[in-house]
Amino acid sequence: MLVHHAMNTFSSPDILRFLGKGFTSAGHINGHVKAEVTSDLKRRQEGMRIKHRYSDNSVKLYDKAYTPAGSVLRAELTMQRPEQFQVYRRPEGDPKRPLRWLPMRRGIADLHRRAEVSQQVNNRYLDALASTDHSTRLKELLGPLERPVIGTGTRSRALRPFDEQDRLLLEAISHGEFTINGLRNKDLQRLLYTTRAQSVEEPNLHQQSRRGARDSHFAGQKVVEHGCASTRTPVWLPCST
Numbered sequence: 001m002l003v004h005h006a007m008n009t010f011s012s013p014d015i016l017r018f019l020g021k022g023f024t025s026a027g028h029i030n031g032h033v034k035a036e037v038t039s040d041l042k043r044r045q046e047g048m049r050i051k052h053r054y055s056d057n058s059v060k061l062y063d064k065a066y067t068p069a070g071s072v073l074r075a076e077l078t079m080q081r082p083e084q085f086q087v088y089r090r091p092e093g094d095p096k097r098p099l100r101w102l103p104m105r106r107g108i109a110d111l112h113r114r115a116e117v118s119q120q121v122n123n124r125y126l127d128a129l130a131s132t133d134h135s136t137r138l139k140e141l142l143g144p145l146e147r148p149v150i151g152t153g154t155r156s157r158a159l160r161p162f163d164e165q166d167r168l169l170l171e172a173i174s175h176g177e178f179t180i181n182g183l184r185n186k187d188l189q190r191l192l193y194t195t196r197a198q199s200v201e202e203p204n205l206h207q208q209s210r211r212g213a214r215d216s217h218f219a220g221q222k223v224v225e226h227g228c229a230s231t232r233t234p235v236w237l238p239c240s241t
Contacts, residue, residue, distance in 0.1 A: 002061070006039070006052075006061065007039060007050065010128065015052040015054060015059070016029060016037065018124045018128070019057060019121055020117065020121065021054070033054075035054055036054075037054050039052045039053070046063075048063060050062070055084065056080035056081045057079055058077070058078045059076070059078075060076055060078065061129070062074060075126050077117070082104040083103040083105075083106075084103075084104075085113075086101045086103060088101055088102075089102055104117075145159040146158045169192070172187075172188055172191040
């Protein structure tokens with residue numbers, strides 16, 4: 001839920017606000033903001049990582065400390081461009097001049113301020129994540145999927161997201177790499193089967209065809225009819241094994 005909220009809810013102004021960037025009185029982004037604002041999600045063996053980046057500075061959330069007993073969720077600011085933040089200090093080389101807000105320096109001279117800024121960024125980010133709405137029960141979200149539907153004059157069985165076969169297929173067709181060009185049966189087989197198809201009657205070919213027909217039918221008809229995907233969006237292509 002936190003992953004979905006962070007990737008689909010936080011906009012570019014939100015990320016700039018986390019990183020302490022100011023806005024105009026009308027709430028618009030200031031003209032001095034020049035770099036691109038991006039967000040990305042990565043899955044690693046240790047866990048998941050969400051990163052929101054502006055220029056070379058970023059705020060991220062990850063659970064690398066994952067163990068079978070549980071995981072530790074950690075927010076972290078990565079500061080590669082400290083000069084984009086400010087510290088209240090005197091100009092270097094002139095200790096008699098008055099204090100004023102100046103760009104943060106690299107090294108350890110402004111380490112105290114770096115810690116303050118990092119904590120403030122993390123607090124703003126975690127406060128925004130804390131607004132995630134979790135009042136809807138999982139049963140309510142899955143209810144429409146777990147009921148049969150009638151589409152194009154035929155009855156399609158209910159989806160079973162927690163059933164191993166359905167879960168693996170749903171996870172496979174959700175890969176971001178298929179968003180633009182869709183997927184083929186051989187793409188599904190690459191993700192779902194670790195061994196090559198074998199059959200007594202016709203080695204490889206017969207069982208591979210059966211796998212492709214079963215997966216294509218599920219990924220195309222069932223998922224679209226249940227509203228998990230649109231026919232306008234390339235979710236699957238005809239069999240190509």
